Amino acid sequence: MKPLNDVIAACPPSGIRRFFDIAAEMDDVISLGVGEPDFVTPWRIREAGIFALEHGYTTYTSNAGLPELRRLICEDLEKRYGARYAWDTECLITTGVSEGLDLALRVLLNPGDEVIVPEPCYVAYEPCVSFAGGTPVRVATRWEADFAIDPDAVEAAITPRTKAILIGSPANPTGAVQPRAALEGLVRLAERHDLYLISDEIYDRLTYDDTHVCLGAVPGARERTVVLGGFSKAQAMTGWRVGWICAPQAVAELCVRVHQYTMLCAPHVSQIAAVEALKEAEGDVREMVADYDRRRRVFVKGLREIGLECPEPGGAFYAFPSIRASGLDSETFAERLLHEESVAVVPGDVFGPSGEGHIRCSYATALPQLEEALVRIDRFLGSLR
Incomplete structure (x- = not known):
């Protein structure tokens, strides 16, 4: 048989899924792994979807998506962040942010173009760059600096083949929210070297001190920036598959x-539900964010009390504690924790070399489960001493 696609064949399976395939076969596992809200989509949004089904909104929409939804997205971006986009020519609805990322990379890249990817980063970034014919180039960030991107380090990685810089803020896996100064530095860098910027902002509403900066609103960024967003996280609509560019x-x-x-x-049904989410569900979003904030404070405090240093996550719903004091590497720590105490976490190195020495813990689960997880992790750490 002739060989299959070399790039795809060389891509390893997701490092996240391996642990949760194992956990699925075990009893009494507390999962702090998959990045999915434990909230059900708010009722008013579900009701809009039910209404759409009952009234036969089961057809295709225009390729770019429902005009009303695109208008609402652009109005929201301008009102919230001062980012201005024309709904009819500069906004489209995608099947989740994952498709948006794939589209952006396919459109921006020619074979061999390089994309700088600060890491630790979401596990899909590097494979998606490769699938689009590009070459991902890693730039490390440091937990001692709250995983802020250093424009000087990025500039040092630029070559004549560099085409774009891909970032996520708030970030998966670290919860880091990029400070305005770092983003402004990236924009100046992009202007100087004529680069595109791709900004994954799916967690924009999940910030806890209103520090999120939309990259498209930073002076000088707009004409070279692709902003990605969606409804999966803040509106708890993961299965509806609605994102935007x-x-x-x-x-x-x-x-x-x-x-x-x-x-x-x-x-079509999902787009109608997303319209309802933007028009009527702001109160629901605020309630969920407040609940995540409570969990964040309890969980991070608990990690520190049992001896794990943990940067304060400014956004998303992940803690990224250091496990270096345990003497174990990230994968060994995660494997033993799962088998010995039935707590599923993600080893930090699956998000890039800078993630080694850390584990990712999602606090998008009920507070009693988080508290029990802390007890089990503490017991596991005690067994190592």
């Missing part, structure tokens, strides 16, 4: 072109 018209038009030949459109 806002980008300069030339980029957005080509994203629609790929989208119309591959995905065609995001689900």
Whole structure:
């Protein structure tokens, strides 16, 4: 048989899923792993989806998505962050942010182009760059600096083949929210070297001190920046698969072109539910964010009390404590914790070399479960002493 695609064949399976496939076969496991809200989609949003089904909204929409939804997204970005995009030419609805990332990379990259990816980062970033024909180039961030991106370190990684910089803020796995100064430095860098910026902002609403900066609103960024967002996290709509891209018209038009030949459109029912989410569910979002904040404070305090240094996550719903004091590497720590105490976490090195010595713990689970997890982790640490 002729060989299959070399790039895809060389891509390892997700380091996140391996642990949770094991955990699924075990009893009494507390999972702090998968990045999914434990909230059900708020009722008013579900009701809008039910209404849409009952009234026959089961057809295709336009390729770019429902005009009302695109208008609402652009209005929200301008009101919340001062980022201005034309809903009819610079915004499209995607089947989740994952598709948005894939579209952006396919449109921006030619074979061999390099994309700088500060890490630790979401596990899909590097594979998606490779699938689009590009070459990911890692730049380390440090937990001692709260995982802030250092523009000087990024600049040192630029070559004549560099095409773009891909960041996520608030970040998975670290919970880091990039400070304005770091983002402004990246924009100046992109202007100086004529680079594109791709900003994954799926966790924008999940910040705890209102420090999120939309990269598209930073002076000088707009004409070279692709902003990605969606409804999975803050609105607890993971299974509805609704995301969006806002980008300069030339980029957005080509994203629609790929989208119309591959995905065609995001689900009609899901888009109607997303309209309801933006129009009526702000109170629900605030309640969920407040609950995550309570969990964050309890869990991070608990990690520190049992002897694990942990940076304060400014956003998302992940803690990224250091486990270096245990004497174990990240994968060994996670494996033994799962088998000995039935707590599932993700080893930090699956997010990049800078993640070694850490584990990712999602606090998007009920507070009693988080408290029991802390008891079990403490017991596990005691067994190592």
